[in-house]
Amino acid sequence: MSSTTIALESFVRALPKTDLHVHLDGSLRLGTLIELAREHRVELPSYTEAGLIEQVFKPRYKNLPEYLEGFRYTCAVLQTPEALERTTFELCADCREEGVDYVEIRFAPQLHVHPGLSLRDVAKAVHRGIRRAETAFDGRSDGRPPFRAGMIFCALRYFNEFFSDEYRRLKDVHQFSAPEEVFAFASLELARAAVKLKNEEGLPVVAFDLAGQEKGYPASQHARAYQAAHEGFLGKTVHAGEDYGPESIFQAIGDCHADRIGHGTWLFDASKVGPKVKDPQAYVERLAQYVADRRISIEVCLTSNQQTVPELAGDLRLHPFGKMRQRRLSTTFCTDNRLVSSTTVTKEILRAVEAFGLHAEEVRDILIYGFKRSFFPGTYLEKRAYVRQVIDFADAVLERFFPGTTQGLHRRKS
């Protein structure tokens, strides 16, 4: 590694960062997964870290099903409050260790619910993990912003009876309903839970999300759930444009009031626009313009996209992040799954810097945007004060690594 690479890595690690798109069940420590599997008698293909990396959590995946394989094991060990609390705390610790000061931890509570564990218990366990982390990482005197975290509830576009006890129960009691009605009902129930737990019990449930297989399972089927989240003043994000076209992104915005989009990989791909649209090229142009203008943020997960989208696997420069930057879309770097994608926020940024030639000030601006577009669990005034602290800290880091730059930044602002 050259000295420039080392300096760049130290700079990125030192900067304040966010992770606005990270799944709890995709971000366990391998050692913890093995320990919990032993404790709960969950069968793993290997009980060594090297064995699991070779067989399950690979550096590269053949396709999406192979990518998703690991979640079977991680979800199986996350069925107790203790396991949920512990893995949440460890995720926060891993974030803090690389200078990620703000994180929104997302998970699908219904994957962890069973007769011995209610949805409220699941949320409270994750909250305990967050609270422990916030207390443990508080009080540092180096000027770093305090560590903060929120949680995002994920509904699933599709599930079957093998996903979890709760999903099996939902299928069982709605045997005469169409599958899409059951999916829609499950997500509506979850949205209502999110609103109640936030507004009445004070849990930091900051937003509602929709995840899972996109093709064939449109977001519009979950419009009622999003309406409930909207009426409860929750933040809204949707996994969209990951394995389906630009219209899926528009549905997320139009039908689900999305403030942010997870991935948005096919935003510019006119070839993926359906036959109802007369001029696909004009459609994607207008959509991109709309997304830019409304400051709808794209949660960009470079490594994860390369692992699940074969077209992007060979060369990161093919990723639409370049176009997003050119058009000044609001973007933020996220890991998606720290374990499954074998990545960190620092790695994501370094890869972006290398592939897209970002300079130091651009990196600073994108990172600060992550804080601004977060669904911060506090009042707007508290958020402003936090962001101010972040900006001052980021500028101090920039000045330390690239002396003289911040004067230029202040000139540019005026």
Ligand SMILES: [Zn+2]
């Ligand atoms: Zn995701």
